[in-house]
Amino acid sequence: MKPSTRGTLAAVITGVAATVGAAATPAAAVGTVPVPVPLDGVEKSLNVDLPKVGGELPLPTPGAPEEPRHVEGRFIPEHVVPQLPLNGGLPGAGLRAPLPHVLGRGFDHVGLDAPAAGLRALAPGIAADAPLTAPNPDRLGLPDPKLPQAGVLGPALRTAPVANLGLAPGR
Structure with missing residues (x-):
């Protein structure tokens, strides 16, 4: 060449x-996708002040699960079927509506702002242990029998949503 x-x-x-x-x-x-609600055409055709409405949709992102780890005294590693993390959010909304001077001359609109809130979730997982113990040196390295153990790790959700409601002058 x-x-x-x-x-x-x-x-x-x-x-x-x-x-x-x-x-x-x-x-x-x-992290979010804005979702506008177009009401301008209706507002102009009817000659009426309509609320301004919009929203936000969060984009979920999967995370990496914890890898299995060995715990002393257990035959099977911990987190053999791990909980899968998922990060995303709750949808957000924004609303701004005209208010016909109900509370006096200084208040022309009411507004609600609820931004998208972060959300962390963990899928259910399984915790299990075999019906045998670790090798016992007193029995020439053979394991001792024991009762099997099994459990379900419950799902977990963590979020902190917020919202603001207010009255203000202006359009």
């Missing part, structure tokens, strides 16, 4: 890699 062909090929590959990297970065950085 000629040096000029190699240089051209390297420039094309570099340009494609930069374009793909630039396109992937904003999508990966966004």
Whole structure:
């Protein structure tokens, strides 16, 4: 291959890699997707002040489960069937509605802002242990029998949603 062909090929590959990297970065950085509700056409056609409504939908991202780990005295490692983490969020909403001076001249609209809240979840998992103990040196390395153990690790949810309700002047 000629040096000029190699240089051209390297420039094309570099340009494609930069374009793909630039396109992937904003999508990966966004945690929510805005969802506007377009009411402008109805507002203009009916000549009425309508509420401004919008929302946010979170993008769930799966996490990496904990790897099985050996615990002294147990025959089977802990977390053989691990709990799978999932990070996402609760949907958000925004509402701003006109208010016809019910509370006086300083209050022209009522607003509700409930941003998307983070949500961490863990799927159910299984904890189990075999009906044998670890090798016993007193019995020439043979394990002792014991009752088997099994349990279900319950799912877990963790979030802290917030909302703001207010009255204010202006449109």
